[in-house]
Amino acid sequence: MPLSQTPKSHVSARGVIPDATVSRLPMYHRSLVTLAARGVILVSSEELAEASGVSSAKLRKDLSFLGSYGTRGVGYDVEFLLYQIARALGLTQEWPVVIVGIGNLGHALAGYPGFASRGFSVVGLFDTDKQRVGESVVVAGKALEVQDISKLPQVVLSTGAAIGVIATPESAAQEVCDLMVRNGVTSILNFAPVLIEVPAGVDVRRVDLATELQILAFHEQRKSQVALTQANAG
Amino acid sequence: MPLSQTPKSHVSARGVIPDATVSRLPMYHRSLVTLAARGVILVSSEELAEASGVSSAKLRKDLSFLGSYGTRGVGYDVEFLLYQIARALGLTQEWPVVIVGIGNLGHALAGYPGFASRGFSVVGLFDTDKQRVGESVVVAGKALEVQDISKLPQVVLSTGAAIGVIATPESAAQEVCDLMVRNGVTSILNFAPVLIEVPAGVDVRRVDLATELQILAFHEQRKSQVALTQANAG
DNA sequence: TAGATTGTTAATCGATTAACAATC
């Protein structure tokens, strides 16, 4: 599970949206995009829940925090619900994003099609490595040149980027974070395997690729132990 | 069967470990590795909690599910606690892992140092792209050649890999998953932005790089709204 | 109207927290 350093819950048109609900909205959004692409017009809570891997009761409860966007006896209009969820998530506006650390992970993030399609626009790629600075990376169909980290302040200022992504090694993460924050970045997605310190008002979410693997190992270990127990019992 | 061969407890020494606790164990593990590297011998729940970004009450509660590994009035022995957490997570054994989809993300995963240091050993890299098959990738200091996906069954069989990582585009994810499961993989880490279907007994965890960014955008949007409201009120 | 499905309620379940007895 991703590690959150963000506040607990949030105010919407209807009041507070629980954290647990917010964390599932991107999944519902994705399911609806898929359904819309297939030409589906209407969807029931049962069908959308199935497509998203949750129970229909949970789905309806989650959607009720956004508003009453369904029709009793009928279901939800796919396009309309899609728009409402996108709006709640903030995906109906354009978010300029800067990425620091253009190694393999940085390249993967810069080229990820799921960013552009959700309103995220990568406006700057930065590295300290002279070998990488100047390299041209294709982002959302356009070439973007990797710049020296010293150019970050100017790019953040001119684009108004509020979101920064850290894909550096652990050793550089805090320094990069400080630079971002000093220049007005107020939301940081941190892929470096270290907790970073930020002033109040700045949100950080950390994704550690190894964390999820460790949780899988935990469950896998449990499965082997159960198998062993059954073998010994039998 | 002799009593000496009877397995001890199975889920844990103390019983069931809650999901919320399991999700935080990798973080505690990482904090302890850092402390140990600094030569710290003893740590209090207060200090370890601070380093891990949780409250000390939560930390002590979490650790209590593993056993009683601290000393009242003193704290926790860093090396001993590190071992106990590693053991609980299953990191004291070697986990052979196969990775399918060796694009930018696959490369980043294959080269991630946090894998090898936690007992994960990448034993196979697979792709369908003829351009990529045959490429040599440095994994944990050794060269490993990208193989055609058709070689996966043989590698899973010979290495006993129970864990597979999917880093393919969405379109290939389910097919790759099926191939893995048919050949004995029982835990799957899925980076493709799609839900995959697996039989009972197979665990899947999905990491979507865009999900976290969307949650950040949600919070960022909230911040601007609050700022706006305050400006209008003032 | 009859059938279907939402949105909400209330009960249950699980996680978090503060406080402190146990004990080094």
Added chain:
DNA sequence: TAGATTGTTAATCGATTAACAATC
């Protein structure tokens, strides 16, 4: 002993679930 800190308890808080009244 006096001080420190764990491990556990009990209260609180938040999330999930099943059931169903509302209503299309």
